[in-house]
Amino acid sequence: MDLNYLMKQNNWQKVIPIEKGWSADEKYQVITKEGESLxxxxxxxxxxxxKQEEFQRIQLFNQLPDLMSRVIKLEEIPDTDNIYMLLSYLEGNDLESVLPLLTEENQYDLGIEAGKILKEFHQIDIEVDEAxxxxxxxxxxxHQLNRFLNSQYASLPQVEILEKYVRENSYQILQQSVSLQHGDFHAGNLIYTNNKKVGVIDFNRSDIGDPYEEFYKLQMFGKESSLLxxxxxxMGYFENDVPESFWRMQKFYVLHTSLFxxxxxxxxxKEDVEKxxxxxxxxxxxxxxxRRLIPKWWE
Structure with a gap:
């Protein structure tokens, strides 16, 4: 889209498209005339x-001192059908691409750091109707399970094992607590900052829900880049004492997502269906x- 209005209005020097990611938003790195990145x-x-609700949720996350994207403003773009959100730009490298280059000890230690940050996110006070x-x-x-069962893939071998477990254990969701969720917490949405710390970006899938729901993507996708x-x-999230209740919900969310x-x-x-x-x-x-509660890869 034509960004001339925003560049003139905000006195920006340069706007660079960002192609990475799955978001429907158009994303750009902005360079101001003072040399600051946004x-x-x-x-x-x-x-x-x-987007207003997203902006407000990010404001809640931004109460914490952790390294993360911080919201600046959300406004309409005059004479267009668009709105824009401006945030701080976290300098560094995509952690997903950096992890394979690090020692095993460093990978694990960064995981501990990230787990502690996620725990802090989930401890932010909110007032909602939990039930x-x-x-x-x-x-x-x-509903997502039923969508899968109405698809051409419902006849795949062993699907009935996953379906049975998901149906019989969905009630456990009702026994959970509720918190703010980042919504997409994995190495692809984390930054290895210039001072070798973990920073958090991409809050556009943030939500309110079961905090344990944050973890299934780590097992589904994250362990492919670094199991440690x-x-x-x-371990960082639970301070080395992982409760059985976590593993019950992890199994539910992983098996559910395996189908959906x-x-x-x-x-x-469609090219990713086989994967x-x-x-x-x-x-x-x-x-x-x-038959197992705790997955084999944890051993």
């Missing part, structure tokens, strides 16, 4: 309400066809 996210005006949020989450997971980093996050990710890929990235099916069987093997 992050610009442009969305359709129809998303105004959702309503958890029931909505349960309904969403069952994933283990570090879990196939449907999701079919709708958005999602492979992950489903890997997850099933990790849980010994559903």
């Amino acid at each position: 992050l610009l996210r442009i969305s359709d005006k129809s998303n105004w309400k959702e 309503m949020i958890l029931k909505k989450l349960q309904d969403k997971k069952i 980093f994933v283990k570090g996050i879990i 990710s196939i449907t999701w890929a079919e709708n958005f990235f 999602m099916i492979e992950r489903m069987y890997q997850n099933l093997a990790d849980y010994d066809d559903g």
Whole structure:
């Protein structure tokens, strides 16, 4: 889109497109005339309400001193159908690309650091109707399960094992607590800063829900880049004492997502369907066809 208005209005020197990521937002790195870097996210005006809520959630995260993107403003772009959010720009490198270059000890230690940050996120005080949020989450997971079962992939071998577990254990969601969620907490949305610390970016999927729901993506996707980093996050979050209640919910969310990710890929990235099916069987093997509570990779 034409960014001339924003560049003149804000006295920016340069705007560089950012291609990485799955967000529907257009993203740019902004260079001001003073040499400062900022992050610009442009969305359709129809998303105004959702973006206001996102802005407010990021403000809550920004109460903490941790290294992270910080919101500056959210405004409409005159004479267009767009709005924009301006945030601070966290300097450094994508942690996902850096992890393989680090020692095993460094990978684990960064995981510990990231886990402690995630715990702080989940301890932010919020006032919400917990019962309503958890029931909505349960309904969403069952709806997603049914979507998968109505797809062409429902006849895949061993699907009935995952379906049975998800149906029989969705009630456990109602027994959980509720917190702010980053919504997409994994190495691809973390920055290895210039002073070798962990920074957090991409809060656009932030939400309110079960804090344990944050972890399934680490098992689904994160351990492929660094298993030690994933283990570090879990140990850092729980201060080396991981409760059984976590593993129960982790198993539920991983097996549920093992099915729904196939449907999701079919709708958005058909080339990834086979990869999602492979992950489903890997997850099933990790849980010994559903007989284990704690996955094999944790050993």
